[in-house]
Amino acid sequence: MPQLDQMLSGTKRFQAPILARSLGQLATSFGGFVATCTAMYLCLAVSLWITLPISVLAAGFLVRIFIIQHDCGHGSFFISRRANDVIGSLCSLMTLTPYAFWRRQHARHHGSWNNLDRRAASGLDIYSSCMTVAEYRALERWRRCLVRLTNHPIVANLLLPPFVFVILYRVPFDAAKGWRRERRGVYLTNLALVVLMGGLGLALGYGRVAAVQLPIMVIASIVGVWLFSIQHRFEHAQWMSDASWSFAAASLGSTSYLRLPRLLQWFTGNIGFHHVHHVAPRIPNYRLEECHKADAGFQSASTLTLCTALQALRYPLWDSDLERLVTFRFATANSRCLRRINQHSGE
DSSP states (O other): OOOHHHHHHHHGGGOSOOHHHHHHHHHHHHHHHHHHHHHHHHHHTTOHHHHHHHHHHHHHHHHHHHHHHHHHHTTOSOSOHHHHHHHHHHHHHHHTOOHHHHHHHHHHHHHHTTBGGGTTTTOSOSSSOOEEHHHHHHSOHHHHHHHHHHTSHHIIIIIHHHHHHHTGGGTTTTOOTTOHHHHHHHHHHHHHHHHHHHHHHHHHOHHHHHHHHHHHHHHHHHHHHHHHHHTTSSTTOOOBOTTTOOHHHHHHHSOEEEOOOHHHHHHTTTTTOHHHHHHOTTSOGGGHHHHHHHOGGGGGSEEEOHHHHHHGGGOOEEETTTTEEEOHHHHHHHHHHHHHHHHHHHO
16 A cells, blocks of 8 residues: 555645636536537427437536536635535536535545445445445345345436435435534525526426436436446445544545546546545546546556446445455355355254
8 A cells, every 4th residue: 555645745736726727617517518408408399309319418517517516515626615615506506416415425425435334424325335245144035135126236326316316315314413504505405496497497398398407317317326336336445344444545445546538537527536536635626637647656546447337336245254345146145155054064
């Protein structure tokens, strides 16, 4: 493991936001999103089937807007805290994600990611959570079936993300009692969305608004959740007990470098350099690649390609003996072997 103090010291020169680059990213992200949405509304007059393919491009811009909101939540997009909060709140009207509420949720993730003993403290972390093999085997049969169902790729990666962003984020579902500001922020976001969507509906028709905005949100939420989750739940990601967990060990052992094609890297706001982000969350997304290249220590992180990242969806359980994530099939097969061994030893 590289010396973390040296790595942290080396990241300081990348932590200053560059105003021109931040404004440029705002212009391209919001400009691209508005342009593609406008194109979709115009194409609806011709055919829905012409409109739907454009929603993929619009979803790409929406993912990029979410990354801006994410940076604002870390205070890394602008020097000014007020500017971060204003832009982050504006982004939340596009992403349907209450800014202050999500920011505090996400801060809990950064304090205990891949910590087996602090999973409850992380709340409902849909991006990086897992169950151990021992916990899975201890469940009753019906509960094991439920866990397998909720972790099935179709449910976990296609059905759950839109539900979370469209429905669940409308209520402070995971807020502690003292989160008054964050709870209020959820309802203020909902009110702003009612005004925004209500105005669009009155001007363009509610059916047309739904036909444009829903496909974009569905695609963007699926892609966004997948991008965040696989960078903590790949096969060789390290999960540790609280006694062995440390910022140094988790920074590179529990996050990955997702090497994406250049175009996808642009649309995903350099999220592939997630290992750098966890070491230094104050680095703006557009400077993560520079920081990664500047220190060889970052290149020791586990590297995922688009292909291996898709395969990572198969690994939902942490095996403490093997110290890696495994599939349900592997855990079940090993459980049967253990039972047979115990039966033979008892004879």
